[in-house]
Amino acid sequence: MTSPRHVPVMLDRVVALLEPTLATPGAVVVDCTLGLGGHSEALLQAFPECRLVGIDRDLHALELSRQRLAPFGERATLVHAVYDEIGEVLGNLGIPGVHGIFFDLGVSSMQLDEAERGFAYAKDAPLDMRMDDSRGRTAADVLNEASVGELTRILRVYGEEKFARRIAEHVERARQVEPFTTSGRLVELLYDAIPAPARRTGGHPAKRTFQALRIEVNDELRVLERAIPAALDAVVVGGRVVVESYQSLEDRLVKQAFTAVTRSEVPPDMPFVPEGMEPRFKAVIRGAEQATDDETDINPRAASVRLRAVERVHAGETSKEGRA
Numbered sequence: 001m002t003s004p005r006h007v008p009v010m011l012d013r014v015v016a017l018l019e020p021t022l023a024t025p026g027a028v029v030v031d032c033t034l035g036l037g038g039h040s041e042a043l044l045q046a047f048p049e050c051r052l053v054g055i056d057r058d059l060h061a062l063e064l065s066r067q068r069l070a071p072f073g074e075r076a077t078l079v080h081a082v083y084d085e086i087g088e089v090l091g092n093l094g095i096p097g098v099h100g101i102f103f104d105l106g107v108s109s110m111q112l113d114e115a116e117r118g119f120a121y122a123k124d125a126p127l128d129m130r131m132d133d134s135r136g137r138t139a140a141d142v143l144n145e146a147s148v149g150e151l152t153r154i155l156r157v158y159g160e161e162k163f164a165r166r167i168a169e170h171v172e173r174a175r176q177v178e179p180f181t182t183s184g185r186l187v188e189l190l191y192d193a194i195p196a197p198a199r200r201t202g203g204h205p206a207k208r209t210f211q212a213l214r215i216e217v218n219d220e221l222r223v224l225e226r227a228i229p230a231a232l233d234a235v236v237v238g239g240r241v242v243v244e245s246y247q248s249l250e251d252r253l254v255k256q257a258f259t260a261v262t263r264s265e266v267p268p269d270m271p272f273v274p275e276g277m278e279p280r281f282k283a284v285i286r287g288a289e290q291a292t293d294d295e296t297d298i299n300p301r302a303a304s305v306r307l308r309a310v311e312r313v314h315a316g317e318t319s320k321e322g323r324a
Contacts, residue, residue, distance in 0.1 A: 008038035037065030124184030159212030
């Protein structure tokens with residue numbers, strides 16, 4: 001079953017990457033970004049003796065995925081949490097180690113489709129952008145309260161926006177007249193703030209600003225910096241961590257964390273690797289994989305995906321390596 005609003009990205013490849021570890025009876029897999037449950041449903045169907053722990057900060061997504069995964073009964077345990085809390089979630093469930101962990105990063109199809117959430121710049125809606133709309137400040141709060149310097153930093157770092165300072169100054173002037181409440185007014189401002197030649201290249205002129213605000217509101221990069229080492233710590237020997245990223249900032253963090261735990265610290269001229277100095281993980285795929293042209297034609301969201309995967313090959317602590 002696949003929701004018409006939600007086509008899981010690289011679904012068959014994700015299942016194949018996790019197959020060597022999840023085919024074991026009693027295996028446990030964690031979907032750290034449950035969303036509408038498309039990947040989780042496929043994993044539960046493919047591996048009938050595995051158990052799933054699904055994590056999501058979005059209460060609306062949890063409710064929908066709970067309905068979708070209800071046929072699997074006690075094999076699926078769903079938890080309202082942020083994915084950097086994976087250690088606490090597993091500890092509360094009495095699970096000492098897991099066999100597979102999956103991340104599908106970024107904003108979900110459901111969040112983009114629900115106009116009232118304010119994630120999509122194509123629809124005028126309240127400027128919210130909280131993945132967990134039960135707590136925290138909104139995108140409107142950031143626009144109305146951040147200083148020009150802070151807003152410039154957010155847009156430049158999280159949105160890689162060349163006109164960050166110019167946009168921040170336009171926001172400062174506009175909010176003195178009236179606080180920001182809706183996405184439509186922000187989009188209008190961006191058309192005024194970004195020079196016409198720049199608006200004609202690089203996609204929609206609001207894309208980078210909306211990305212930056214979403215990342216700031218949900219603390220996405222700092223959460224990811226904590227989550228990947230936590231995931232690496234949680235998998236048993238033979239277990240795999242699989243991550244789908246959709247923009248360069250998050251993919252860079254994943255790449256750095258995976259490189260740190262798969263890299264040997266032994267000098268290259270040493271004829272052998274002494275016991276205890278072997279890397280804790282090995283790369284399952286070389287670099288990052290992308291979706292095929294056929295999949296991208298069917299599912300445009302797959303166009304920017306970068307898929308990475310590592311497998312644990314030795315026991316021992318990994319958190320320091322993961323944060324390198």
